[in-house]
Amino acid sequence: MVSANRVDETLWIRRFHPADSATTRLVCLPHAGGSAPYFFPVSKALAPEVDVVAVQYPGRQDRRQEKCIESIPELADAVTAELLPLTDKPLVLFGHSMGASLAFEVGMRLEKAGTVPLALFASGRRAPSRYREENVHLRNDDEIIAELKALSGTRSEVLADEEILRMALPAIRGDYKAAETYRHTDGVRLAAPIHVHYGEDDPRVSLDEARAWxxxxxxxxxxxxxxxxxxxxxxxxxxxxxxIARVTSTVTS
Structure with a gap:
C-alpha cells in the first residue's frame, strides 16, 4: 500500500533503505532460489537518490511456510498486483536470471495497465524468445545442489550448511521449474528500453541469446x-x- 510519500512493507515488498523523496523506484526481482536481501547492497548504494524495493517470493525465509509459485506468468500476476499501487514514481525493473524473465512479464502487465517502466534491466538471462531444454527441477536433491555449486549462485556458507540448504531446496526446485518451463508466446514488445547485462563465461546465456532481447x-x-x-x-x-544510476538520474524532481 502506498500513500503520497510512503511505501509500506508487505509479504512481497521489502524496503531496506526508505527513500521517500526519491524521484524513481527500482524494483529488484531475485534469481531462482534467491530472496529479497540479495539486493540489500544495491539498496544501500542507491539510497536516498533511488527508492529500492526488493520482491520476496513465497516459499523462502520468512515466507517458507507458503507454497512456492512454480509458474512465471502466475508469479508475474502476483508481483504486478503488488507493484501497481507503487507507480506514483517511475519504475525501473531489475531482474537477475529467473528474475529477468519475471521482470519482462511484469513489464508487459504494467504496460497493459497503463504504466510504462522507465527501463528493464535483464541480467544473466537469455531473451524470452530463446528456449533451452533444461530439467534441473526434475533432478534429485544432490544433483540440484551440484548445479548450485557449479553456478556459484548461493553464498558459500549456505552451501556449507547442509541443514539450511536442505530447507531451501523446495523453493529452489520450484523456482527452477518456473524458469525452465517458461515459454513466452505473446509476441508483444515492451515500450520500455531494455538493458541486458551478463557474464561472458555464463553457461546459461550465449551472446546470441543475450542480443535477442x-x-x-x-x-x-x-x-x-x-x-x-x-x-x-x-x-x-x-x-x-x-x-542503473545513469538511467534513474534521467528523472528529476
Whole structure:
C-alpha cells in the first residue's frame, strides 16, 4: 500500500533503505532460489537518490511456510498486483536470471495497465524468445545442489550448511521449474528500453541469446558484458549499479 510519500512493507515488498523523496523506484526481482536481501547492497548504494524495493517470493525465509509459485506468468500476476499501487514514481525493473524473465512479464502487465517502466534491466538471462531444454527441477536433491555449486549462485556458507540448504531446496526446485518451463508466446514488445547485462563465461546465456532481447522492445536496447559467469553480478555489482544510476538520474524532481 502506498500513500503520497510512503511505501509500506508487505509479504512481497521489502524496503531496506526508505527513500521517500526519491524521484524513481527500482524494483529488484531475485534469481531462482534467491530472496529479497540479495539486493540489500544495491539498496544501500542507491539510497536516498533511488527508492529500492526488493520482491520476496513465497516459499523462502520468512515466507517458507507458503507454497512456492512454480509458474512465471502466475508469479508475474502476483508481483504486478503488488507493484501497481507503487507507480506514483517511475519504475525501473531489475531482474537477475529467473528474475529477468519475471521482470519482462511484469513489464508487459504494467504496460497493459497503463504504466510504462522507465527501463528493464535483464541480467544473466537469455531473451524470452530463446528456449533451452533444461530439467534441473526434475533432478534429485544432490544433483540440484551440484548445479548450485557449479553456478556459484548461493553464498558459500549456505552451501556449507547442509541443514539450511536442505530447507531451501523446495523453493529452489520450484523456482527452477518456473524458469525452465517458461515459454513466452505473446509476441508483444515492451515500450520500455531494455538493458541486458551478463557474464561472458555464463553457461546459461550465449551472446546470441543475450542480443535477442532487442526483439522484445520498441525502445532503446543496450547490451553489456562483464568478466565472470552466471553470477558475474557478485563481483561486478559496482559497475551494474552505476549503469542503473545513469538511467534513474534521467528523472528529476
Amino acid at each position: 532487442a526483439d522484445h522492445t520498441t525502445g532503446h536496447f543496450e547490451l553489456k558484458t562483464y568478466p565472470g559467469g552466471h553470477f558475474y553480478l557478485n563481483e561486478q555489482a559496482p559497475r551494474v549499479i552505476e549503469a
